[in-house]
Amino acid sequence: xxxxxxxxxLLYACLSLAGTAVAGLPLPLVSALSYGLASxxxxxxxxxxxxxxxxxxxxxxxxxxxxxMAGYGAAAAIPAIVGGIFEGPSWLSILVVCIGIPAVNYVxxxxxxxxxxxxxxRHRVGHTG
Numbered sequence: 767x768x769x770x771x772x773x774x775x776l777l778y779a780c781l782s783l784a785g786t787a788v789a790g791l792p793l794p795l796v797s798a799l800s801y802g803l804a805s806x807x808x809x810x811x812x813x814x815x816x817x818x819x820x821x822x823x824x825x826x827x828x829x830x831x832x833x834x835m836a837g838y839g840a841a842a843a844i845p846a847i848v849g850g851i852f853e854g855p856s857w858l859s860i861l862v863v864c865i866g867i868p869a870v871n872y873v874x875x876x877x878x879x880x881x882x883x884x885x886x887x888r889h890r891v892g893h894t895g
Contacts, residue, residue: 767872770811775864778804778841782860793845793856797863801841805834808871817880829879837867 778800785796809830844866845859 767812767816767876770808770816771868771871773811774804774808775868777807779860779864782863783856786856793849793859794842797845797859798838798842801838801863801867802834805837809834812875812880817875826879830875833871833874833879837871840867 778797781800781803782793782796785791785800786793789796809827813826813830841863844863845856848854848859848862849856
């Protein structure tokens with residue numbers, strides 16, 4: 767969970783910083799785009815590496831998409847609030863997204879999205895026949 771989430775968070779932060787510092791794009795736009803790109807890695811990594819989900823996953827994919835849309839909205843709203851309303855620096859907005867969203871994702875992913883994969887692995891552990 768930490769490895770996949772850490773890489774996704776690092777991807778988000780690097781893309782966001784590059785988009786604002788190098789490309790000069792507005793942070794609310796760059797943040798949302800960066801989050802969308804990082805979420806592709808996050809889904810694949812969490813599905814196959816973190817939770818070992820090998821089953822057809824239309825239900826997990828739908829739930830992950832809903833979580834991603836909520837995160838996408840938060841990744842756009844947080845910079846608008848922190849940087850726009852409170853006039854905070856870009857790095858603070860990025861930091862809030864990098865801490866807040868992974869914390870929420872951890873809870874939601876493990877309890878509501880890939881919980882079936884976890885339950886299946888619990889039933890197989892120690893099963894002798």
